Amino acid sequence: MNRLKAALQYFQYYIKSNTKHAIHPPFAYTLLTEVILDRKFKQAYTLPEIIRKEMLKNKLSIEIEDLGAGSINNFKKNRNIKNIAKYSLKSPKYAQLIYRLAKHFQPNNIIEIGTSLGITSVYLAQAIPNGKVITIEGCRKTAAIAQQNFNNHHIANIEIANKNFDEALPLILNNLNKVEFVFFDGNHRKEPTLNYFNLCLQNASNDSVFVFDDIHWSEEMDEAWKCIQQNESVTLTLDLHFLGIVFFKKELSKQNFLIRF
Numbered sequence: 001m002n003r004l005k006a007a008l009q010y011f012q013y014y015i016k017s018n019t020k021h022a023i024h025p026p027f028a029y030t031l032l033t034e035v036i037l038d039r040k041f042k043q044a045y046t047l048p049e050i051i052r053k054e055m056l057k058n059k060l061s062i063e064i065e066d067l068g069a070g071s072i073n074n075f076k077k078n079r080n081i082k083n084i085a086k087y088s089l090k091s092p093k094y095a096q097l098i099y100r101l102a103k104h105f106q107p108n109n110i111i112e113i114g115t116s117l118g119i120t121s122v123y124l125a126q127a128i129p130n131g132k133v134i135t136i137e138g139c140r141k142t143a144a145i146a147q148q149n150f151n152n153h154h155i156a157n158i159e160i161a162n163k164n165f166d167e168a169l170p171l172i173l174n175n176l177n178k179v180e181f182v183f184f185d186g187n188h189r190k191e192p193t194l195n196y197f198n199l200c201l202q203n204a205s206n207d208s209v210f211v212f213d214d215i216h217w218s219e220e221m222d223e224a225w226k227c228i229q230q231n232e233s234v235t236l237t238l239d240l241h242f243l244g245i246v247f248f249k250k251e252l253s254k255q256n257f258l259i260r261f
């Protein structure tokens, strides 16, 4: 999607999106006011942002195995760690939102599809200190840097699966009875996104929460997001433009809210 089209789409989202005053169902309203729009600083934000700063200063170049739809700024095979940190990670605003969602729902386990340098993995791990984050990264060198970050900062509740998503996800799902919280943040194309969604859906329950990154990154991702919304198991969806949140609660009526975030 070209930049002009992306900017126009964001403008349309901004005009059409709702503030908290337009959201009525109690579940969505509470989530919006107490979790999504909670702008207060949390101590747990400190450590992942220290690691991000370290990564932004790191001039080391690593060889990237590109296994998915790369970022717009990713043309080279070799990339500096500082460039990965600058262009390929969730910004603090969205990473902190993902932290708050995980902290609020307190799943026992979280699957993260796309580790990169491990910044959002650390946010998620801090949200569930007694639970476990299983994060998947296919690129060997990138996964090694993420593991180094976890070791250097003594974060023990993250396990990296250094494999292609297609290979790792079925193995992980086989070992978990139920999927409670999934963050989909890699290979932003329609078919793979829907494949990962359908795989995770098989182990989902009424209380599962799926968070999708970059739902409007491309026309393919727009289409994937529409299919997810229309899936019969999905009830409530929240569209924050750069992030989509999916619920399966049968007690909620099927609705999609555009949220101004």
Ligand SMILES: C[S@@+](CC[C@H](N)C(=O)[O-])C[C@H]1O[C@@H](n2cnc3c(N)ncnc32)[C@H](O)[C@@H]1O
Pocket: 065, 066, 067, 068, 069, 088, 089, 090, 113, 114, 115, 116, 117, 118, 119, 120, 121, 136, 137, 138, 139, 142, 163, 164, 165, 166, 185, 186, 187
């Ligand atoms: C956007 S980055 C993840 C960013 C990270 N969640 C954060 O914000 O801190 C996506 C990662 O997924 C990995 N990836 C993409 N497609 C993949 C695939 N098919 N199998 C395994 N890893 C893949 C890429 O190597 C990249 O590091």
